[in-house]
Every structure is written in C-alpha cells, then in structure tokens.
Amino acid sequence: MQRDNSTDRTGLVGPPDEAVGLAVLLRAWRARAGRKLGLGKPLPQVEVAAEVGMSERWYRDLERGSTPRLDARTLTALADALQLCADERATLFLYAAGGEPFPAVSAVDGVDLAPLRRLLDLQPTQPAYLTDNAWNVLDHNTAMAEWFPWVRVPGANLIRWGLTDPEAREQLGDWPRHARAYLAMLRYAMAQYPGHPELREILRTALAVPECRRIWDAGPVIIANRDGHTFRLTIPRFAPHSIDVVTQVLHPVGYPGLRLTFVSRQDDGQEG
Template sequence: MQCSHSTDRPDLGQLPDDAVGLAALLRAWRARVGRRMGLGKPLPQVEVAAGIGMSERWYRDLERGAMPRLDARTLAALAVALRLCPDERATLFLYAAGGEPFPAVSAGSVDLTPLRRLLRLQPTQPAYLTDNAWNVLAHNEVMAEWFPWVRIPGANLVRWGLTDPEAREQMADWPRHGRAYLAMLRYAMAQYPGHPELAGILRAALADPECRRIWDDGPVIIANRDGHTFRLSIPRFAPHTVDVVAQVLHPVGYPGLRLTFLNPMTTSDD
C-alpha cells in the first residue's frame, strides 16, 4: 500500500494533459472571475498580472505550466485577484510549495493500535480510519454493519463513493456527493503530487460518464467534509433513511491519516 509522499509523477492514463495541475486551475479560476464580473469571457491575463504586480508575460508563462519561485506576497495577491475561497487559496499555496510539507505516514510505518482502540470505544456510531488516499485502515463494528464493503481487503472510501453503484443507491442526492469526492481529490493531488493511488482513483472515476461530466463542469475544491450533513439509505434501516453528520479528525502524530465519525442526527440535534 502506497501511503507516503512520492515525488515520481504517475502515468495518468487517459487523463487529458490539462485535467490536473496548477496551470489548469489558474485558467479555470480566471474564466470563473470573468463570468462573475459579467465579462462574457475570462478575465484578461494582463489584468490578473497587474493585480499582483507582475508582467503579463510572467503570468502567461505561469498558466502555461512554468513554476517560478512564488513568495507569500505574490501568492496572496494572486488569490485575491482570482477571488479564491480558503480551500482554493490553500491549494494554490500547496502547489507553490510542491505539496504538503509534512509527508504522510504509511500504515506500516506507525503503530495504529491507539487509533484502532479509539474506534472500538465508539459502540453506537460508525467510525473509521483512512490514509491520505482514503484507503480504509481500520473501522469499528458499527461501520461494518452499515457498510459491509469496508471488510473487503483494499477498501477505499472515495473509490467506492465515485465508482460503486451501491454508493449511488445509498447516498441521497449522489451527484452532490460525487462532486464533493472529486473536489477532495483535487485538493489531495495538490497535497501529494505524484501520488499513484490518487491518480488511479481519478482515472477510474473519469472513466464513468457522470463523474466525468461533474469533473469537467468546473474545478471545485474541498479540503475536507468535516461537519457535512447528509442522508443515507442503508439496507438495515429500510424502508427508512438516516441523517448523519460527519466529524473528521486529523491526529497530529499521524500526518495524512483521518479519523471519521458518522453521528446519526436526532430531532434534538436540530
């Protein structure tokens, strides 16, 4: 299992050249600013360059894939010029820095016993542990009762959510979930450039027409889904549905790992 930061760029298979990377995002963000301003076209490169105090040629080269040294002032000005949200701004800084400064740990390099024990202490709510590519490393019994697929060796949350027909049956308003998973993939690929499993998940997702349509619809970016509320149709609850809120924790001593708890909502939670 590849969980650590890798500097080797993987073979992206059938992905088009402009599907991933900072240059593609900059072009999409500039086009979005133009739409929001009612220009009917992308904001001109010369205006973006002027907003950050650089030459038009410098910015044009940046959109073509050049990666000059970018200081914090320039990055902050670029984020303002392109009207980036916090997660998009973080993505910009990640690309400029060459990825996450703290490499993710691998499941085989750390003792996961304390985290597994924490999962077992949750007797009533589904809880699970994933690595930086969303491979399921551990889960409690309730999680397996709700989602039996987590017992399968190699279970991966995002791959299941994007490519398994069961996910589309169990997640109400699946397109919203699909968009969120693809948005998290964009962010993760900026965190861990060249990560082969992330590229493989994206390649598999984009082979699906619906996922490809969502991906091509625009570069939505989400760092995490902490606090996200959604509705599930789980066979054990049929014919009823259950509303849950996801709480995502990042253990400081385990970079790249995520502890997620699905908390069923009740009327008193509203």
C-alpha cells in the same frame, strides 16, 4: 522530448495530474472570476498580473505551466485577484510549495496505530473509520462495518467506492452531490501529494464513469475535507427508512495524512 498527449482508454488526455495541475486551475479560476465580475469572458491576464504587481508575461507563463516558487505576498495577491475561497487558496499555496511539506504516514511504515484504533472503539453505536491520504480504509469500528459491510473487503477505499460502486448510488442520497465532493477532495489531495500513484489511479478509474467525467469537466471545485457535511443515507440496516447524518473529520497531528472520520445521526443517534 515530445510531450505525450495521447488519450488512454478512460478518455483522459495525458496523466491525471495534468488535469489537476496549477496551470489548469489558474485558467479555470480566471474564467470564473470574469463571470463573477460580469465581463462575459475570462478576467484578462494583464489585469490579474497588475493586481499581483507582476508582468503579464510572468502570469502568462504561470498558465503555461511555469512553476516558480512564489512568496506568500505574491500568492495572497494572486488569490485575491482570482477571488479564491479558503480551500482554493490552500491549494494554490500547496502547488507553490511543491506539495505537502510533511511526509504522510501509511500502514506499511510500521507506525503504531493502536491509539487511533482505541478512539474508533470508543464509538460503540456510531460509525467511525480511519483512512490514509488516499482514503484507503485502515481500520473501522463495529458500527461502521454494520452500516457499510464493504469496509470489510481487503483494499476498501472510500473514494473509489463512492464514485464507482453502484451500491453507493443507492445508499448516498443525492449521489451527484457526493460525487462532486469526492472529486473535489481528489483535486485537493493531488495538490497535497503530487504524483501520488494511488490518487492518480483513483482518478483514472473515476473518470471512466461518464457521470463522474461530466462532473469533473464542469469545473475545478475544490474541497479539503467533508468535516461538518450533512447528508441522507438509505442503507439496509435502517430500511425502509432513510436517515440524516453528519460527518466529523479529525486529522491527528502525530499521524500526518491520516484521517479519523465519525458519522453521527442527526436524530440523537436513536435507531428506529
């Protein structure tokens, strides 16, 4: 069967998962490793293979899309050879394992989310919200809706809002930094959940935005989550002033794929 390399209306060649597959990442990581080492070119495939203790042909096949199951020793050696950070290592292991081994729950699975909703309500003054593995907003507290009224809209999605809504550019200080982080989290999530239809569609929509496409093409940055990230907000509730906030992300063990996110002001939560 002939491979479809047609370009769709977003300008993305092939389906989105081809743009985030392991072969694409390996080539980018090898190029970066060469720059780090001052080679002026990508680290040669033969040197990566030697570091892993495998043949050059074996590694070349990996970059061509071969997806053999790799043991932990081989993966660790490969990560070391390519000088991967913690989130990149986790992504490598996810691709090698075929994605997240535990199925993600969703709002349609009949899962009782009442305990998580109670946690949200325990935060009366600071925004808190619950998202699934595609960043659909499943629930939120009153403060979140007061700060960000868009969460009340049916189908609200954090990543889609952050990457494509003009309001996000006005409210998120240093928007390109946020866009880079959101796209980096999309890369990680697509390794966790290969073929996830909503993640694929979010990526298609985002890459139709020229600024997002430029950030995406600049290199495969990967971030697992935004826990502990600090940033500035400019929102109507605090106009004309901006505020600095920090996010804390919790992953409830009993609810695979779900995230509880809490947004706290860095000035002890006192509203001006």
